[in-house]
Amino acid sequence: MNGIDNNPASLDPTFWLKLNAAMEELRTVHGYKLYIVETRRTPLTQLLYFLQGRLSMFAADNKHIVQEYLKLRSTVGLFPVSETDAVNKKVTWTLDSRHFSGTAADIGFIGAVPQGGWDRVAEVVEKHGLKSGHRWPQEDSPHVEM
Numbered sequence: 001m002n003g004i005d006n007n008p009a010s011l012d013p014t015f016w017l018k019l020n021a022a023m024e025e026l027r028t029v030h031g032y033k034l035y036i037v038e039t040r041r042t043p044l045t046q047l048l049y050f051l052q053g054r055l056s057m058f059a060a061d062n063k064h065i066v067q068e069y070l071k072l073r074s075t076v077g078l079f080p081v082s083e084t085d086a087v088n089k090k091v092t093w094t095l096d097s098r099h100f101s102g103t104a105a106d107i108g109f110i111g112a113v114p115q116g117g118w119d120r121v122a123e124v125v126e127k128h129g130l131k132s133g134h135r136w137p138q139e140d141s142p143h144v145e146m
């Protein structure tokens with residue numbers, strides 16, 4: 001089984017109603033082709049995301065730790081990352097997440113992101129009463145939460 005849950009049925013029903021309405025508006029009014037990347041997430045998956053970009057202390061003398069990290073990601077079923085990204089590229093700043101309770105989801109564009117695409121996504125999800133990670137100081141544009 002893949003470790004990344006992208007099933008809307010895993011989401012809080014109220015959150016899904018709002019997200020679905022926002023995605024429907026983005027599709028019909030703006031012609032955006034969007035898909036759901038990830039819905040609910042376990043604390044282990046969050047921990048593995050959190051460790052990404054924070055392995056530099058192991059990179060020089062304990063390279064095998066980085067290899068073990070990559071292996072564990074694969075075992076859990078997460079998308080693969082390069083060794084360089086595993087060591088240097090942070091993707092999250094929290095060990096807590098609304099993904100645990102199904103009140104957050106990450107969405108993506110099928111194909112290229114249109115000009116101003118993430119700004120428009122943020123506007124529309126906010127119109128539907130949701131919050132966009134696009135507005136955060138550590139920008140997480142694909143992230144939408146209740």
Ligand SMILES: [Zn+2]
Pocket residue numbers: 099104105106142143144
């Ligand atoms: Zn997210």
